Amino acid sequence: MTIRVGTRGSALALAQTTALAARFAGEVEIVEITTQGDTDRSSLSQLGGTGVFVSALRDALLDGRVDVAVHSMKDLPTAPAAGIELAAVTKREDARDALCARDGLTLADLPEGAKVGTGSPRRMAQLRVARPDLEVVDIRGNVPTRLARAQGDPQTGERDLDAVVLALAGLKRLGLEDRATEVLDLIDFPTAPAQGALAVEIRDGDGAARAAVAKTDHAPTRAAVDAERRVLAGLEAGCAAPLAAHAEVADGMLFLSAIAYATDGSSRVAASHAYTLDSTRASELEEAARDVADRAVAELLDGGAADLVQAARA
Numbered sequence: 001m002t003i004r005v006g007t008r009g010s011a012l013a014l015a016q017t018t019a020l021a022a023r024f025a026g027e028v029e030i031v032e033i034t035t036q037g038d039t040d041r042s043s044l045s046q047l048g049g050t051g052v053f054v055s056a057l058r059d060a061l062l063d064g065r066v067d068v069a070v071h072s073m074k075d076l077p078t079a080p081a082a083g084i085e086l087a088a089v090t091k092r093e094d095a096r097d098a099l100c101a102r103d104g105l106t107l108a109d110l111p112e113g114a115k116v117g118t119g120s121p122r123r124m125a126q127l128r129v130a131r132p133d134l135e136v137v138d139i140r141g142n143v144p145t146r147l148a149r150a151q152g153d154p155q156t157g158e159r160d161l162d163a164v165v166l167a168l169a170g171l172k173r174l175g176l177e178d179r180a181t182e183v184l185d186l187i188d189f190p191t192a193p194a195q196g197a198l199a200v201e202i203r204d205g206d207g208a209a210r211a212a213v214a215k216t217d218h219a220p221t222r223a224a225v226d227a228e229r230r231v232l233a234g235l236e237a238g239c240a241a242p243l244a245a246h247a248e249v250a251d252g253m254l255f256l257s258a259i260a261y262a263t264d265g266s267s268r269v270a271a272s273h274a275y276t277l278d279s280t281r282a283s284e285l286e287e288a289a290r291d292v293a294d295r296a297v298a299e300l301l302d303g304g305a306a307d308l309v310q311a312a313r314a
Contacts, residue, residue, distance in 0.1 A: 002027040006066030017070040025212045069201045073194035078233035088200035088217035093169035095196035098180035101163035106182040114162035121242040128265025169196040190244035193228035220249035223285035230293030237309045256292040260305035269303035271296040
């Protein structure tokens with residue numbers, strides 16, 4: 001039996017899906033699906049973010065054109081989708097963001113008024129917190145296109161930005177990690193919920209597809225991104241909200257930190273919590289994720305995070 005694996009057609013989506021599908025059991029066929037996010041060039045804040053890179057893949061899964069759909073998990077809506085099962089969450093690649101600047105510059109080295117591009121409201125807010133003097137530019141486009149805008153077009157050398165901020169995981173999956181001029185630390189630049197992980201979805205109850213992808217599931221990553229996404233859901237924030245959440249399982253504990261930002265960088269609300277694990281059983285990891293997320297959401301709401309999220313939608 002050949003497993004048909006659906007993916008977006010961008011260079012990054014194809015690279016990460018092809019690498020992952022090589023680990024599935026049996027023969028695979030890669031099927032490219034065009035999503036709204038691939039054709040609509042509006043900013044993510046205007047699109048709303050939720051589902052724009054996912055819905056067409058899910059439709060292809062439900063109508064039988066593909067047996068498996070692979071997504072960047074940070075693009076996945078938090079609400080369950082009828083008829084679809086999250087069969088695997090892959091081991092997370094390095095979750096950090098990377099600055100890709102002209103002339104090897106770091107964030108501290110960028111001159112006053114430098115233009116830095118990103119399509120993420122979270123990154124916009126973080127840049128404005130770190131460097132209020134920068135001009136933050138809303139951009140879209142694939143990874144090579146964004147890199148060219150800061151580091152020069154390969155043909156002409158022309159550029160219109162001084163730097164862009166991209167996910168380090170995407171650069172690594174494309175073999176472009178050497179284009180990063182600085183990897184941004186998680187303390188000052190915590191990342192989007194589920195950044196760096198891939199989600200593998202199947203039709204609910206499809207045992208053959210579940211068995212084919214089973215060995216790509218990574219329980220610690222599943223628990224960590226579950227905690228992060230529960231924060232997203234608890235604040236009723238879309239995946240384009242100015243919200244950061246990062247969790248990890250380490251040293252017998254599940255740690256979670258989350259921050260909601262004003263998009264102009266003027267204020268933020270933060271929460272951090274931990275859960276001591278007695279084991280790494282799936283049931284306990286799920287309980288740990290729920291516990292730390294519930295406590296973080298309560299603290300964030302008490303601090304006014306909902307107002308920041310709502311303001312970002314206006």
